[in-house]
Amino acid sequence: MTGGSTTGDDGATAPSTGVSEKRQGWPLWEVFVRSSRGLSHVHAGSLHAPDADMAVRNARDLYTRRNEGVSLWVVPSSSIITSDPDAKGQFFESPQGKDYRHATYYTKSEGVKHL
Amino acid sequence: MTTTAAVEQIEAGEQLFNDLIARDSRIEPRDWMPEAYRKSLTRQISQHAHSEIIGMQPEANWITRAPSLKRKAILMAKVQDEAGHGLYLYSAAETLGTPRDKMSEDLIAGKARYSSIFNYPVLTWADIGAIGWLVDGAAICNQVPLCRASYGPYGRAMVRVCKEESFHQRQGFEILLELANGTPAQREMAQDAVNRWYAPSLMMFGPPDDDSPNSKQSMAWNIKRFSNDELRSRFVGMMVEQVEALGLTLPDADIRFDEETQKWEHGPLDWNEFAEVLAGRGPCNAQRMERRREAHEDGAWVREAAVAYAEKQALKAAQQKAA
Numbered sequence: 001m002t003g004g005s006t007t008g009d010d011g012a013t014a015p016s017t018g019v020s021e022k023r024q025g026w027p028l029w030e031v032f033v034r035s036s037r038g039l040s041h042v043h044a045g046s047l048h049a050p051d052a053d054m055a056v057r058n059a060r061d062l063y064t065r066r067n068e069g070v071s072l073w074v075v076p077s078s079s080i081i082t083s084d085p086d087a088k089g090q091f092f093e094s095p096q097g098k099d100y101r102h103a104t105y106y107t108k109s110e111g112v113k114h115l
Numbered sequence: 116m117t118t119t120a121a122v123e124q125i126e127a128g129e130q131l132f133n134d135l136i137a138r139d140s141r142i143e144p145r146d147w148m149p150e151a152y153r154k155s156l157t158r159q160i161s162q163h164a165h166s167e168i169i170g171m172q173p174e175a176n177w178i179t180r181a182p183s184l185k186r187k188a189i190l191m192a193k194v195q196d197e198a199g200h201g202l203y204l205y206s207a208a209e210t211l212g213t214p215r216d217k218m219s220e221d222l223i224a225g226k227a228r229y230s231s232i233f234n235y236p237v238l239t240w241a242d243i244g245a246i247g248w249l250v251d252g253a254a255i256c257n258q259v260p261l262c263r264a265s266y267g268p269y270g271r272a273m274v275r276v277c278k279e280e281s282f283h284q285r286q287g288f289e290i291l292l293e294l295a296n297g298t299p300a301q302r303e304m305a306q307d308a309v310n311r312w313y314a315p316s317l318m319m320f321g322p323p324d325d326d327s328p329n330s331k332q333s334m335a336w337n338i339k340r341f342s343n344d345e346l347r348s349r350f351v352g353m354m355v356e357q358v359e360a361l362g363l364t365l366p367d368a369d370i371r372f373d374e375e376t377q378k379w380e381h382g383p384l385d386w387n388e389f390a391e392v393l394a395g396r397g398p399c400n401a402q403r404m405e406r407r408r409e410a411h412e413d414g415a416w417v418r419e420a421a422v423a424y425a426e427k428q429a430l431k432a433a434q435q436k437a438a
């Protein structure tokens with residue numbers, strides 16, 4: 001599946017865009033920011049840049065103007081693979097009805113400490 | 116895919132869309148959405164982005180004339196924020212299918228609108244204070260409910276914008292407060308700026324409810340959460356309180372709190388002026404558009420050079436890999 005979106009975390013262009021003509025503009029990059037050591041990089045948004053180096057620089061200017069991060073990832077939006085949105089139901093169906101995967105399913109131990 | 120299957124798929128998409136709106140959930144870029152929803156959002160978000168970009172101009176004009184190094188640094192940070200806000204919003208609008216370059220072209224070609232407020236001149240340093248306090252204040256009032264807009268990317272962009280916007284309003288308030296407590300001339304300058312920016316900032320909320328054709332649909336889609344008049348009334352209430360802290364006055368003798376409706380009322384606004392400015396006949400429309408065009412053209416060589424460099428580097432990398 002092709003990627004190409006942005007602040008929509010699912011890395012894909014809107015379905016009805018149609019065939020996009022060859023764009024003169026700069027490619028789109030998705031930006032991930034690690035806000036502090038010990039935390040993962042989290043998707044912050046997207047930006048346009050001519051190449052990877054400029055994408056990192058632009059990401060610093062655009063998404064970390066107030067000490068929001070200690071590390072950045074930029075990824076070409078077109079490289080993001082997304083699950084098929086039309087198959088939402090079936091694709092995410094399997095955990096349903098499997099409550100026993102959650103600790104809250106087990107109630108008999110209520111009142112027992114440190115469990 | 117057969118025609119029937121395609122129709123069924125659209126029907127399923129439409130049902131999901133309606134369910135999501137009814138549940139006050141969010142629509143994401145890959146979801147099916149009515150063409151009118153896509154169009155309306157593209158218009159609103161791109162106009163919002165254009166406003167941020169054009170909004171850099173009136174303030175940037177004052178960077179060289181800021182009264183101190185501290186004020187200059189603050190103003191530069193603010194103008195940089197406006198550029199950032201424009202980019203967040205273009206990103207959100209792009210997810211609806213229109214490329215950013217197309218939106219920029221429309222702005223430069225005069226085919227797109229931006230907030231009418233930026234077509235008023237910034238005459239004195241106190242205006243920078245009044246813009247921060249009143250214009251950014253009105254913007255915040257408008258934007259906070261938009262953080263809950265039904266279109267996910269728009270809401271997320273607005274959260275980011277709102278976080279940064281409160282610095283803008285406070286720095287404006289501080290400029291006015293300092294002037295209001297300064298020499299009589301400074302105080303007069305502050306009052307004059309508030310007098311000139313008050314009505315235009317009230318008009319930022321858009322036409323009165325009975326004259327706002329898009330509002331109803333936009334509220335039904337959970338894009339807008341409150342009507343223009345509702346937001347305007349709230350804003351007036353906040354300003355009434357804040358202006359006291361400044362020791363200045365609002366140029367409106369008709370402001371009152373209506374006990375019956377529990378709403379703030381204000382004096383009449385000149386909606387003909389609003390229409391004129393929107394139609395391109397405001398004091399600074401031509402200047403703002405010309406400056407935007409000029410900046411775009413002046414920057415062309417930078418954009419071209421960056422692309423040429425990227426291509427050259429990519430070619431080099433490919434050759435090294437082959438060798």
